[in-house]
Amino acid sequence: MDERQALASFGALSQETRLQIVRMLVVAGPDGMAAGTIAEKLEVSPSNISFHLKELDRAGLVSQQREARSIIYTANFDALGGLVRFLMEDCCAGHPEVCAPAAKAAACCAPGAEKNQ
Amino acid sequence: MDERQALASFGALSQETRLQIVRMLVVAGPDGMAAGTIAEKLEVSPSNISFHLKELDRAGLVSQQREARSIIYTANFDALGGLVRFLMEDCCAGHPEVCAPAAKAAACCAPGAEKNQ
């Protein structure tokens, strides 16, 4: 993840509908959701949801795949992980003691973690 | 961190100058940097850096404090940690297996970690 990608990702996540789409797709997991289903749940018009999905796609945060008449969108977990890492890498290098709490918060679902924080 | 705050944070980080400011302040650590120093390093005009610092402040990502003639800005590590956590909390609840790699990446400076990834 370079600065360019991070900027695109942050920009994509800075819009309410798009942030809700991403969170919904994260919860949906690898099965993803059809564009129409997303539009219905968020009560947004088809053309508007399409606009935002395209934006998320350009940022690399979602992937798409046609399945019969529907187009299924899934969250790109690698990209989200890369973004988290990007947010933290400078403080790793410079002041680990000061960002350790942030890292701990992020570790809530790391291998071995028992509880959500 | 609620959705409203997350949107403001992502919006704040989605602009090149502001992202660079935050990364610079993270590296600078608790000592922070004066507005003028930031402007100089990033080769941005005083009024422009002021505009972006205000935006970061509104999003809660930086704090400010006057010191003699200068105003010292510091990164708000709690807010950054909160943002990381916000990004991950849904996948903790739903699909931990799928976002574990992201959590692992974020753990690079957690207590006990030896190396930057």
Place this chain on the structure above:
DNA sequence: TCAACATTTCAAGGATTATTGAAATATGGA
């Protein structure tokens, strides 16, 4: 008090981004 410094505020303009509805594309079934 005055001058220099550090930063912010303000208004104007330019640039980017979001929303809308209508038309286009692609798919599957009768």
Place this chain on the structure above:
DNA sequence: TCCATATTTCAATAATCCTTGAAATGTTGA
């Protein structure tokens, strides 16, 4: 083939955000 479904594309408008330079604010030392 024809129709209904699912989604995207397009053009126009509206809304938001960024940049600029000039003027204002607050601070320090002579």
